[in-house]
Amino acid sequence: MAEVDEPGKPLFAGLSDVSISEDIPVEGDISVPVGSQNVDDVFSTLDEPVKDTILRDLRAVGKKFIHVMYPKQSSALLRDWDLWGPLLLCVTLALMLQGGSADSKEDGGPQFAEVFVIIWFGSVIITLNSKLLGGTISFFQSLCVLGYCILPLTVAMVVCRLVLLGFTGTISFIIRLIVVTASFSWSVFASTAFLADSQPANRKALVVYPIFLFYFVIGWMVLTFSPSQ
Amino acid sequence: MANKDFLLHFQEFDEDDDDGLRTSKGATRVTIDDTAEPQKQHKPAGPVEEDEESYRNDDKTELLSGEKKGAPFWTLDYYQALFNVDTYQVKSRIVGSMVPWPGKNFVHLYIRSNPDLYGPFWICATLVFAIAISGNISTFLKSQGEPNYKYMPEFRKVTMAATAIYSYAWLVPLALWGVLTWRQSKVVSMVSYTFLEIVCVYGYSLFIYIPAVVLWIIPYEVLRWCSILVALCLSGSVLVLTFWPAIRSDRPRIVMAVLLAVVGLHVLLAVGCKMYFFSDAANAVHLVPENIIKATPTIRTN
Numbered sequence: 097m098a099e100v101d102e103p104g105k106p107l108f109a110g111l112s113d114v115s116i117s118e119d120i121p122v123e124g125d126i127s128v129p130v131g132s133q134n135v136d137d138v139f140s141t142l143d144e145p146v147k148d149t150i151l152r153d154l155r156a157v158g159k160k161f162i163h164v165m166y167p168k169q170s171s172a173l174l175r176d177w178d179l180w181g182p183l184l185l186c187v188t189l190a191l192m193l194q195g196g197s198a199d200s201k202e203d204g205g206p207q208f209a210e211v212f213v214i215i216w217f218g219s220v221i222i223t224l225n226s227k228l229l230g231g232t233i234s235f236f237q238s239l240c241v242l243g244y245c246i247l248p249l250t251v252a253m254v255v256c257r258l259v260l261l262g263f264t265g266t267i268s269f270i271i272r273l274i275v276v277t278a279s280f281s282w283s284v285f286a287s288t289a290f291l292a293d294s295q296p297a298n299r300k301a302l303v304v305y306p307i308f309l310f311y312f313v314i315g316w317m318v319l320t321f322s323p324s325q
Numbered sequence: 326m327a328n329k330d331f332l333l334h335f336q337e338f339d340e341d342d343d344d345g346l347r348t349s350k351g352a353t354r355v356t357i358d359d360t361a362e363p364q365k366q367h368k369p370a371g372p373v374e375e376d377e378e379s380y381r382n383d384d385k386t387e388l389l390s391g392e393k394k395g396a397p398f399w400t401l402d403y404y405q406a407l408f409n410v411d412t413y414q415v416k417s418r419i420v421g422s423m424v425p426w427p428g429k430n431f432v433h434l435y436i437r438s439n440p441d442l443y444g445p446f447w448i449c450a451t452l453v454f455a456i457a458i459s460g461n462i463s464t465f466l467k468s469q470g471e472p473n474y475k476y477m478p479e480f481r482k483v484t485m486a487a488t489a490i491y492s493y494a495w496l497v498p499l500a501l502w503g504v505l506t507w508r509q510s511k512v513v514s515m516v517s518y519t520f521l522e523i524v525c526v527y528g529y530s531l532f533i534y535i536p537a538v539v540l541w542i543i544p545y546e547v548l549r550w551c552s553i554l555v556a557l558c559l560s561g562s563v564l565v566l567t568f569w570p571a572i573r574s575d576r577p578r579i580v581m582a583v584l585l586a587v588v589g590l591h592v593l594l595a596v597g598c599k600m601y602f603f604s605d606a607a608n609a610v611h612l613v614p615e616n617i618i619k620a621t622p623t624i625r626t627n
Binding site (some may be wrong): 108207210223224227228229230298299300301302305306309312313315 | 400404406407410411412413415443447450451454458461480573
Protein backbone atom coordinates (compact mmCIF):
# COMPACT_ATOMS: atom_id res chain seq x y z
CA MET A 97 0.00 0.00 0.00
CA ALA A 98 2.80 2.37 0.75
CA GLU A 99 4.05 2.27 -2.79
CA VAL A 100 0.76 3.31 -4.20
CA ASP A 101 0.41 6.28 -1.95
CA GLU A 102 3.78 7.80 -2.53
CA PRO A 103 3.26 10.30 -5.24
CA GLY A 104 6.62 11.75 -5.96
CA LYS A 105 8.62 8.62 -5.93
CA PRO A 106 8.54 6.68 -9.11
CA LEU A 107 7.65 3.08 -8.79
CA PHE A 108 10.41 0.57 -9.19
CA ALA A 109 12.93 3.34 -8.96
CA GLY A 110 15.53 0.88 -7.95
CA LEU A 111 14.95 -1.03 -11.09
CA SER A 112 16.43 1.63 -13.22
CA ASP A 113 19.69 1.06 -11.44
CA VAL A 114 19.55 -2.63 -12.00
CA SER A 115 21.38 -3.48 -15.14
CA ILE A 116 21.84 -6.96 -16.30
CA SER A 117 25.33 -7.36 -17.63
CA GLU A 118 24.46 -9.43 -20.62
CA ASP A 119 21.48 -9.25 -22.83
CA ILE A 120 19.31 -12.23 -22.48
CA PRO A 121 18.45 -13.14 -26.00
CA VAL A 122 14.97 -14.31 -26.54
CA GLU A 123 14.63 -16.40 -29.54
CA GLY A 124 13.21 -19.70 -30.33
CA ASP A 125 11.35 -21.88 -32.61
CA ILE A 126 7.74 -22.52 -32.45
CA SER A 127 6.55 -25.13 -34.78
CA VAL A 128 3.25 -26.81 -34.66
CA PRO A 129 3.44 -30.45 -35.59
CA VAL A 130 1.44 -31.02 -38.68
CA GLY A 131 -0.82 -33.99 -38.45
CA SER A 132 0.18 -37.00 -36.40
CA GLN A 133 3.65 -37.34 -37.90
CA ASN A 134 6.20 -36.01 -35.42
CA VAL A 135 9.83 -36.68 -34.53
CA ASP A 136 8.92 -39.60 -32.30
CA ASP A 137 7.77 -41.63 -35.24
CA VAL A 138 11.39 -42.37 -36.10
CA PHE A 139 11.60 -44.41 -32.90
CA SER A 140 8.16 -45.86 -32.97
CA THR A 141 8.45 -49.57 -33.27
CA LEU A 142 4.83 -50.54 -33.42
CA ASP A 143 4.63 -50.78 -37.16
CA GLU A 144 7.77 -52.66 -37.97
CA PRO A 145 7.78 -56.39 -38.66
CA VAL A 146 8.48 -58.64 -35.70
CA LYS A 147 11.65 -59.94 -37.30
CA ASP A 148 13.15 -56.45 -37.15
CA THR A 149 12.34 -56.09 -33.47
CA ILE A 150 13.85 -59.42 -32.55
CA LEU A 151 16.92 -58.90 -34.67
CA ARG A 152 17.54 -55.50 -33.18
CA ASP A 153 17.43 -56.87 -29.66
CA LEU A 154 19.58 -59.83 -30.63
CA ARG A 155 22.12 -57.52 -32.20
CA ALA A 156 22.25 -55.44 -29.00
CA VAL A 157 22.76 -58.58 -26.94
CA GLY A 158 25.45 -59.80 -29.32
CA LYS A 159 27.28 -56.49 -29.20
CA LYS A 160 27.35 -56.69 -25.42
CA PHE A 161 28.69 -60.24 -25.56
CA ILE A 162 31.60 -58.94 -27.62
CA HIS A 163 32.16 -56.17 -25.07
CA VAL A 164 32.38 -58.78 -22.34
CA MET A 165 34.81 -60.98 -24.22
CA TYR A 166 37.11 -58.03 -24.90
CA PRO A 167 36.59 -55.83 -21.87
CA LYS A 168 37.81 -52.34 -22.30
CA GLN A 169 36.64 -49.13 -20.80
CA SER A 170 33.49 -48.75 -22.82
CA SER A 171 30.26 -47.51 -21.43
CA ALA A 172 28.03 -49.27 -23.94
CA LEU A 173 27.27 -52.01 -21.47
CA LEU A 174 26.34 -49.52 -18.83
CA ARG A 175 24.40 -47.06 -20.92
CA ASP A 176 21.92 -49.29 -22.69
CA TRP A 177 21.37 -51.99 -20.19
CA ASP A 178 19.11 -54.88 -20.93
CA LEU A 179 18.38 -58.07 -19.09
CA TRP A 180 17.82 -60.36 -22.08
CA GLY A 181 21.47 -61.40 -22.19
CA PRO A 182 21.67 -62.34 -18.51
CA LEU A 183 18.42 -64.28 -18.77
CA LEU A 184 19.68 -66.19 -21.79
CA LEU A 185 22.98 -67.01 -20.10
CA CYS A 186 21.34 -67.98 -16.81
CA VAL A 187 18.86 -70.34 -18.49
CA THR A 188 21.58 -71.88 -20.65
CA LEU A 189 23.85 -72.45 -17.66
CA ALA A 190 21.04 -73.89 -15.54
CA LEU A 191 19.96 -76.24 -18.32
CA MET A 192 23.50 -77.44 -18.89
CA LEU A 193 23.94 -78.09 -15.18
CA GLN A 194 21.04 -80.52 -15.35
CA GLY A 195 21.31 -84.10 -16.28
CA GLY A 196 24.13 -84.74 -13.88
CA SER A 197 24.72 -87.42 -11.23
CA ALA A 198 21.10 -88.04 -10.46
CA ASP A 199 21.26 -91.58 -9.13
CA SER A 200 19.50 -90.49 -5.99
CA LYS A 201 17.11 -87.64 -5.91
CA GLU A 202 18.64 -85.84 -2.97
CA ASP A 203 22.16 -84.56 -2.57
CA GLY A 204 22.57 -84.35 -6.27
CA GLY A 205 23.61 -81.48 -8.40
CA PRO A 206 21.94 -78.12 -8.27
CA GLN A 207 18.41 -78.04 -9.47
CA PHE A 208 17.36 -75.60 -12.17
CA ALA A 209 15.65 -73.38 -9.63
CA GLU A 210 18.70 -73.38 -7.38
CA VAL A 211 20.99 -72.13 -10.13
CA PHE A 212 18.46 -69.50 -11.09
CA VAL A 213 18.04 -68.31 -7.53
CA ILE A 214 21.76 -68.25 -6.87
CA ILE A 215 22.51 -66.19 -9.95
CA TRP A 216 19.70 -63.66 -9.62
CA PHE A 217 19.61 -63.43 -5.86
CA GLY A 218 23.40 -63.17 -5.78
CA SER A 219 23.38 -60.39 -8.37
CA VAL A 220 20.75 -58.45 -6.44
CA ILE A 221 22.70 -58.76 -3.20
CA ILE A 222 25.93 -57.63 -4.82
CA THR A 223 24.17 -54.67 -6.42
CA LEU A 224 22.63 -53.67 -3.10
CA ASN A 225 26.03 -54.02 -1.48
CA SER A 226 27.70 -51.74 -4.00
CA LYS A 227 24.92 -49.17 -3.72
CA LEU A 228 25.10 -49.20 0.06
CA LEU A 229 28.84 -48.66 -0.08
CA GLY A 230 28.22 -45.48 -2.03
CA GLY A 231 28.39 -46.59 -5.62
CA THR A 232 26.92 -44.39 -8.31
CA ILE A 233 25.78 -47.10 -10.64
CA SER A 234 22.10 -47.76 -11.03
CA PHE A 235 20.43 -50.97 -9.91
CA PHE A 236 19.64 -52.44 -13.30
CA GLN A 237 22.92 -51.40 -14.85
CA SER A 238 24.73 -53.40 -12.23
CA LEU A 239 22.45 -56.41 -12.72
CA CYS A 240 23.10 -56.17 -16.44
CA VAL A 241 26.89 -56.14 -16.05
CA LEU A 242 26.95 -59.00 -13.55
CA GLY A 243 24.67 -61.08 -15.73
CA TYR A 244 26.61 -60.51 -18.92
CA CYS A 245 29.90 -61.37 -17.24
CA ILE A 246 28.64 -64.91 -16.65
CA LEU A 247 29.36 -65.48 -20.34
CA PRO A 248 32.93 -66.83 -19.85
CA LEU A 249 31.65 -69.32 -17.28
CA THR A 250 28.91 -70.49 -19.64
CA VAL A 251 31.52 -71.02 -22.35
CA ALA A 252 33.58 -72.94 -19.78
CA MET A 253 30.52 -75.09 -19.02
CA VAL A 254 30.17 -76.01 -22.69
CA VAL A 255 33.87 -76.86 -22.89
CA CYS A 256 33.63 -78.94 -19.70
CA ARG A 257 30.77 -80.97 -21.05
CA LEU A 258 32.71 -81.66 -24.23
CA VAL A 259 35.79 -82.63 -22.20
CA LEU A 260 33.69 -84.99 -20.09
CA LEU A 261 32.50 -86.67 -23.25
CA GLY A 262 36.03 -87.22 -24.46
CA PHE A 263 38.25 -87.82 -21.44
CA THR A 264 37.80 -89.33 -18.02
CA GLY A 265 39.64 -89.35 -14.73
CA THR A 266 42.40 -87.09 -13.64
CA ILE A 267 43.24 -85.67 -17.08
CA SER A 268 39.72 -84.45 -17.57
CA PHE A 269 39.70 -82.96 -14.09
CA ILE A 270 42.91 -81.06 -14.70
CA ILE A 271 41.71 -79.72 -18.05
CA ARG A 272 38.41 -78.68 -16.53
CA LEU A 273 40.16 -77.05 -13.59
CA ILE A 274 42.33 -74.97 -15.91
CA VAL A 275 39.40 -73.96 -18.11
CA VAL A 276 37.17 -73.02 -15.19
CA THR A 277 39.93 -71.09 -13.42
CA ALA A 278 40.70 -69.13 -16.58
CA SER A 279 37.08 -68.28 -17.26
CA PHE A 280 36.42 -67.39 -13.62
CA SER A 281 39.30 -64.91 -13.60
CA TRP A 282 38.07 -63.52 -16.92
CA SER A 283 34.61 -62.96 -15.46
CA VAL A 284 35.95 -61.20 -12.39
CA PHE A 285 38.29 -59.08 -14.48
CA ALA A 286 35.56 -58.11 -16.95
CA SER A 287 33.01 -57.17 -14.33
CA THR A 288 35.46 -55.13 -12.29
CA ALA A 289 36.53 -53.33 -15.46
CA PHE A 290 32.95 -52.17 -15.85
CA LEU A 291 31.93 -51.67 -12.26
CA ALA A 292 35.03 -50.48 -10.47
CA ASP A 293 34.88 -46.93 -11.73
CA SER A 294 31.57 -46.22 -10.13
CA GLN A 295 32.87 -46.87 -6.64
CA PRO A 296 34.67 -44.52 -4.30
CA ALA A 297 38.37 -45.24 -4.44
CA ASN A 298 38.90 -46.36 -0.86
CA ARG A 299 36.18 -49.00 -1.04
CA LYS A 300 37.03 -50.74 -4.29
CA ALA A 301 38.24 -53.91 -2.61
CA LEU A 302 35.08 -54.06 -0.52
CA VAL A 303 33.00 -54.08 -3.69
CA VAL A 304 35.20 -56.44 -5.72
CA TYR A 305 35.31 -59.17 -3.07
CA PRO A 306 31.60 -60.15 -3.25
CA ILE A 307 31.85 -60.27 -7.04
CA PHE A 308 34.83 -62.59 -6.64
CA LEU A 309 32.82 -64.80 -4.25
CA PHE A 310 29.84 -64.86 -6.63
CA TYR A 311 31.80 -66.03 -9.65
CA PHE A 312 33.78 -68.43 -7.47
CA VAL A 313 30.58 -70.16 -6.41
CA ILE A 314 29.32 -70.35 -9.99
CA GLY A 315 32.71 -71.64 -11.11
CA TRP A 316 32.55 -74.25 -8.38
CA MET A 317 29.15 -75.41 -9.65
CA VAL A 318 30.56 -75.66 -13.18
CA LEU A 319 33.67 -77.53 -12.05
CA THR A 320 31.90 -80.09 -9.88
CA PHE A 321 29.39 -81.01 -12.52
CA SER A 322 29.61 -84.70 -13.12
CA PRO A 323 27.33 -86.35 -15.61
CA SER A 324 25.31 -89.44 -14.89
CA GLN A 325 26.48 -92.57 -16.57
CA MET B 326 -1.22 2.18 -14.65
CA ALA B 327 -3.21 -0.97 -14.53
CA ASN B 328 -0.06 -2.95 -15.11
CA LYS B 329 1.73 -1.27 -12.28
CA ASP B 330 -1.16 -1.80 -9.97
CA PHE B 331 -1.06 -5.47 -10.67
CA LEU B 332 2.64 -5.62 -10.12
CA LEU B 333 2.29 -3.64 -6.93
CA HIS B 334 -0.15 -6.12 -5.51
CA PHE B 335 2.22 -8.89 -6.35
CA GLN B 336 5.06 -7.11 -4.62
CA GLU B 337 3.00 -6.53 -1.52
CA PHE B 338 2.17 -10.15 -1.24
CA ASP B 339 5.83 -10.91 -1.46
CA GLU B 340 6.68 -8.32 1.12
CA ASP B 341 4.21 -9.76 3.59
CA ASP B 342 5.81 -13.13 3.24
CA ASP B 343 9.23 -11.73 3.87
CA ASP B 344 7.93 -10.01 6.94
CA GLY B 345 6.82 -13.29 8.33
CA LEU B 346 10.14 -14.98 7.64
CA ARG B 347 12.60 -12.49 8.94
CA THR B 348 11.25 -10.95 12.05
CA SER B 349 14.66 -9.60 12.92
CA LYS B 350 14.34 -7.05 10.16
CA GLY B 351 12.72 -3.84 11.20
CA ALA B 352 9.24 -3.09 10.07
CA THR B 353 10.34 0.17 8.52
CA ARG B 354 11.80 -0.73 5.25
CA VAL B 355 12.57 1.27 2.22
CA THR B 356 10.18 0.19 -0.43
CA ILE B 357 12.84 0.09 -3.06
CA ASP B 358 14.76 -2.63 -1.30
CA ASP B 359 11.74 -4.79 -0.94
CA THR B 360 10.48 -4.39 -4.46
CA ALA B 361 13.91 -4.77 -5.87
CA GLU B 362 14.67 -7.79 -3.72
CA PRO B 363 13.16 -10.49 -5.91
CA GLN B 364 14.88 -8.98 -8.91
CA LYS B 365 18.12 -8.88 -7.01
CA GLN B 366 18.03 -12.60 -6.56
CA HIS B 367 19.40 -12.89 -10.01
CA LYS B 368 22.35 -10.75 -9.06
CA PRO B 369 24.93 -12.19 -6.67
CA ALA B 370 25.65 -9.11 -4.49
CA GLY B 371 23.32 -7.42 -2.03
CA PRO B 372 23.17 -7.75 1.74
CA VAL B 373 19.61 -8.99 1.73
CA GLU B 374 20.57 -11.88 -0.47
CA GLU B 375 23.50 -12.88 1.73
CA ASP B 376 21.42 -12.94 4.87
CA GLU B 377 18.90 -15.18 3.30
CA GLU B 378 21.66 -17.46 2.09
CA SER B 379 23.24 -17.70 5.52
CA TYR B 380 19.83 -18.45 6.95
CA ARG B 381 19.51 -21.28 4.47
CA ASN B 382 23.02 -22.49 5.35
CA ASP B 383 22.18 -22.54 9.03
CA ASP B 384 19.28 -24.77 8.25
CA LYS B 385 21.49 -27.10 6.28
CA THR B 386 24.25 -27.30 8.87
CA GLU B 387 21.73 -27.95 11.58
CA LEU B 388 20.34 -30.86 9.62
CA LEU B 389 23.78 -32.23 8.78
CA SER B 390 25.32 -31.97 12.21
CA GLY B 391 22.32 -33.42 13.90
CA GLU B 392 21.30 -37.07 14.02
CA LYS B 393 22.22 -39.26 11.11
CA LYS B 394 18.90 -40.93 10.84
CA GLY B 395 16.70 -38.63 8.92
CA ALA B 396 15.70 -41.05 6.22
CA PRO B 397 12.83 -43.48 6.69
CA PHE B 398 13.77 -47.11 7.06
CA TRP B 399 12.44 -48.21 3.70
CA THR B 400 14.92 -46.12 1.74
CA LEU B 401 18.45 -47.13 0.93
CA ASP B 402 19.89 -44.07 2.65
CA TYR B 403 18.88 -45.33 6.05
CA TYR B 404 21.04 -48.39 5.66
CA GLN B 405 23.92 -46.54 4.05
CA ALA B 406 24.97 -45.43 7.50
CA LEU B 407 25.59 -49.07 8.32
CA PHE B 408 28.01 -49.53 5.43
CA ASN B 409 30.13 -46.50 6.11
CA VAL B 410 33.47 -48.29 6.22
CA ASP B 411 36.58 -48.18 4.12
CA THR B 412 38.77 -51.07 3.08
CA TYR B 413 41.46 -50.40 5.67
CA GLN B 414 38.86 -50.21 8.43
CA VAL B 415 37.45 -53.62 7.55
CA LYS B 416 40.95 -55.06 7.42
CA SER B 417 41.89 -53.67 10.83
CA ARG B 418 38.64 -54.93 12.34
CA ILE B 419 39.29 -58.40 10.99
CA VAL B 420 42.81 -58.45 12.40
CA GLY B 421 41.52 -57.11 15.70
CA SER B 422 38.99 -59.88 15.99
CA MET B 423 41.69 -62.51 15.79
CA VAL B 424 44.19 -61.01 18.20
CA PRO B 425 42.95 -60.77 21.77
CA TRP B 426 44.69 -57.98 23.60
CA PRO B 427 43.93 -57.91 27.32
CA GLY B 428 42.80 -54.47 28.27
CA LYS B 429 41.86 -53.43 24.78
CA ASN B 430 38.25 -53.67 23.90
CA PHE B 431 37.35 -54.64 20.35
CA VAL B 432 34.32 -52.40 20.33
CA HIS B 433 36.04 -49.34 21.66
CA LEU B 434 39.19 -49.76 19.67
CA TYR B 435 37.85 -50.67 16.28
CA ILE B 436 34.16 -50.04 16.04
CA ARG B 437 34.06 -46.70 17.86
CA SER B 438 30.34 -46.17 17.38
CA ASN B 439 30.53 -46.89 13.67
CA PRO B 440 29.18 -50.42 13.52
CA ASP B 441 28.93 -51.82 10.05
CA LEU B 442 26.99 -54.67 8.60
CA TYR B 443 29.35 -55.27 5.69
CA GLY B 444 31.79 -57.37 7.73
CA PRO B 445 29.29 -59.64 9.49
CA PHE B 446 27.24 -60.26 6.36
CA TRP B 447 30.07 -61.11 3.98
CA ILE B 448 32.12 -63.01 6.54
CA CYS B 449 29.10 -65.22 7.22
CA ALA B 450 28.50 -65.70 3.48
CA THR B 451 32.14 -66.66 2.92
CA LEU B 452 32.02 -69.05 5.87
CA VAL B 453 28.88 -70.72 4.51
CA PHE B 454 30.43 -71.38 1.13
CA ALA B 455 33.78 -72.32 2.66
CA ILE B 456 32.12 -74.95 4.83
CA ALA B 457 30.06 -76.35 1.97
CA ILE B 458 32.97 -76.48 -0.47
CA SER B 459 35.49 -77.84 2.04
CA GLY B 460 33.04 -80.46 3.23
CA ASN B 461 32.50 -81.51 -0.36
CA ILE B 462 36.21 -81.73 -1.08
CA SER B 463 36.94 -83.65 2.11
CA THR B 464 34.30 -86.31 1.46
CA PHE B 465 35.58 -86.60 -2.08
CA LEU B 466 39.17 -87.07 -0.90
CA LYS B 467 38.12 -89.50 1.80
CA SER B 468 36.33 -91.85 -0.56
CA GLN B 469 38.81 -91.74 -3.39
CA GLY B 470 39.48 -95.44 -3.46
CA GLU B 471 35.96 -96.77 -3.18
CA PRO B 472 34.78 -98.32 -6.42
CA ASN B 473 31.12 -97.58 -5.93
CA TYR B 474 31.67 -94.00 -5.02
CA LYS B 475 29.75 -91.56 -7.10
CA TYR B 476 30.81 -87.99 -6.67
CA MET B 477 27.93 -85.76 -5.73
CA PRO B 478 28.08 -82.06 -5.12
CA GLU B 479 25.92 -81.94 -2.06
CA PHE B 480 23.96 -78.81 -2.55
CA ARG B 481 21.58 -79.23 0.33
CA LYS B 482 24.48 -78.66 2.67
CA VAL B 483 24.85 -75.08 1.54
CA THR B 484 21.33 -74.34 2.76
CA MET B 485 21.94 -76.03 6.10
CA ALA B 486 25.22 -74.24 6.62
CA ALA B 487 23.64 -70.91 5.72
CA THR B 488 20.79 -71.38 8.17
CA ALA B 489 23.07 -72.41 11.01
CA ILE B 490 25.61 -69.65 10.58
CA TYR B 491 23.25 -66.79 9.92
CA SER B 492 21.04 -67.70 12.85
CA TYR B 493 24.10 -67.88 15.08
CA ALA B 494 25.28 -64.50 13.85
CA TRP B 495 21.91 -62.82 14.48
CA LEU B 496 20.01 -64.67 17.19
CA VAL B 497 22.85 -65.01 19.67
CA PRO B 498 23.63 -61.27 19.58
CA LEU B 499 19.94 -60.59 20.01
CA ALA B 500 19.78 -62.81 23.07
CA LEU B 501 22.97 -61.36 24.49
CA TRP B 502 21.78 -57.83 23.94
CA GLY B 503 18.54 -58.69 25.68
CA VAL B 504 20.38 -60.11 28.66
CA LEU B 505 22.74 -57.14 28.87
CA THR B 506 19.90 -54.64 28.64
CA TRP B 507 17.96 -56.49 31.31
CA ARG B 508 20.95 -56.46 33.64
CA GLN B 509 21.60 -52.83 32.77
CA SER B 510 18.31 -51.89 34.30
CA LYS B 511 19.34 -53.54 37.54
CA VAL B 512 23.04 -52.82 37.74
CA VAL B 513 24.42 -49.69 36.16
CA SER B 514 27.70 -50.43 34.45
CA MET B 515 30.05 -48.11 32.66
CA VAL B 516 29.94 -49.87 29.38
CA SER B 517 26.91 -50.68 27.32
CA TYR B 518 26.70 -51.86 23.76
CA THR B 519 24.07 -51.34 21.14
CA PHE B 520 22.59 -54.28 19.29
CA LEU B 521 24.46 -53.46 16.09
CA GLU B 522 27.79 -53.33 17.90
CA ILE B 523 27.20 -56.80 19.32
CA VAL B 524 26.25 -58.12 15.87
CA CYS B 525 29.44 -56.54 14.55
CA VAL B 526 31.61 -58.23 17.19
CA TYR B 527 30.06 -61.63 16.58
CA GLY B 528 30.31 -61.29 12.81
CA TYR B 529 33.96 -60.37 12.85
CA SER B 530 34.76 -63.05 15.41
CA LEU B 531 33.59 -65.68 12.94
CA PHE B 532 36.35 -64.72 10.55
CA ILE B 533 38.93 -66.99 12.11
CA TYR B 534 36.82 -70.02 11.25
CA ILE B 535 37.37 -69.46 7.53
CA PRO B 536 41.02 -70.55 7.46
CA ALA B 537 40.20 -73.24 10.03
CA VAL B 538 37.50 -74.66 7.76
CA VAL B 539 39.84 -74.66 4.79
CA LEU B 540 42.37 -76.58 6.91
CA TRP B 541 39.73 -79.22 7.61
CA ILE B 542 40.07 -80.47 4.07
CA ILE B 543 43.22 -82.29 5.14
CA PRO B 544 41.87 -85.57 6.47
CA TYR B 545 43.87 -85.80 9.70
CA GLU B 546 41.66 -85.74 12.76
CA VAL B 547 44.43 -84.40 15.00
CA LEU B 548 44.99 -81.45 12.68
CA ARG B 549 41.27 -80.73 12.58
CA TRP B 550 40.85 -80.72 16.32
CA CYS B 551 43.97 -78.60 16.76
CA SER B 552 42.74 -75.99 14.33
CA ILE B 553 39.35 -75.87 16.05
CA LEU B 554 41.08 -75.38 19.38
CA VAL B 555 43.28 -72.57 18.17
CA ALA B 556 40.40 -70.79 16.44
CA LEU B 557 38.20 -71.18 19.49
CA CYS B 558 40.84 -69.83 21.82
CA LEU B 559 41.52 -66.75 19.73
CA SER B 560 38.00 -65.67 18.90
CA GLY B 561 36.53 -66.87 22.17
CA SER B 562 38.97 -64.77 24.12
CA VAL B 563 38.19 -61.74 21.98
CA LEU B 564 34.51 -62.21 22.76
CA VAL B 565 35.14 -62.64 26.46
CA LEU B 566 37.39 -59.60 26.60
CA THR B 567 34.73 -57.57 24.80
CA PHE B 568 31.86 -58.47 27.07
CA TRP B 569 33.79 -58.55 30.32
CA PRO B 570 33.61 -54.77 30.93
CA ALA B 571 29.91 -54.73 30.26
CA ILE B 572 29.09 -57.35 32.81
CA ARG B 573 31.88 -57.19 35.33
CA SER B 574 30.01 -55.09 37.85
CA ASP B 575 27.24 -57.59 38.17
CA ARG B 576 26.75 -60.51 40.53
CA PRO B 577 29.45 -63.15 40.02
CA ARG B 578 26.99 -65.90 39.21
CA ILE B 579 25.41 -63.90 36.43
CA VAL B 580 28.84 -62.98 35.11
CA MET B 581 29.92 -66.60 35.00
CA ALA B 582 26.66 -67.69 33.39
CA VAL B 583 26.82 -65.10 30.62
CA LEU B 584 30.48 -65.68 29.81
CA LEU B 585 30.05 -69.44 29.84
CA ALA B 586 27.08 -69.13 27.51
CA VAL B 587 29.05 -66.95 25.09
CA VAL B 588 31.98 -69.33 24.95
CA GLY B 589 29.78 -72.40 25.00
CA LEU B 590 27.70 -71.35 22.01
CA HIS B 591 30.87 -70.53 20.11
CA VAL B 592 32.24 -74.00 20.80
CA LEU B 593 28.93 -75.57 19.87
CA LEU B 594 28.92 -73.88 16.49
CA ALA B 595 32.42 -75.02 15.64
CA VAL B 596 32.02 -78.59 16.81
CA GLY B 597 28.57 -78.87 15.30
CA CYS B 598 29.81 -77.79 11.90
CA LYS B 599 32.68 -80.20 12.06
CA MET B 600 30.45 -83.08 13.11
CA TYR B 601 27.88 -82.47 10.45
CA PHE B 602 29.96 -81.60 7.45
CA PHE B 603 33.24 -83.33 7.96
CA SER B 604 32.89 -86.53 9.84
CA ASP B 605 32.34 -90.19 9.11
CA ALA B 606 28.63 -89.60 9.20
CA ALA B 607 28.97 -88.12 5.73
CA ASN B 608 30.23 -91.45 4.46
CA ALA B 609 26.90 -93.02 5.18
CA VAL B 610 25.46 -91.01 2.32
CA HIS B 611 27.54 -92.90 -0.21
CA LEU B 612 26.20 -96.25 0.89
CA VAL B 613 22.72 -95.26 -0.20
CA PRO B 614 23.43 -95.10 -3.93
CA GLU B 615 25.27 -98.40 -3.56
CA ASN B 616 22.12 -100.00 -2.26
CA ILE B 617 20.08 -98.53 -5.03
CA ILE B 618 22.52 -99.82 -7.62
CA LYS B 619 22.23 -103.26 -6.13
CA ALA B 620 18.48 -103.01 -5.94
CA THR B 621 17.74 -101.95 -9.49
CA PRO B 622 18.73 -105.21 -11.21
CA THR B 623 16.23 -107.06 -9.05
CA ILE B 624 13.53 -104.63 -10.07
CA ARG B 625 14.30 -105.08 -13.72
CA THR B 626 14.15 -108.85 -13.62
CA ASN B 627 10.77 -108.56 -12.04
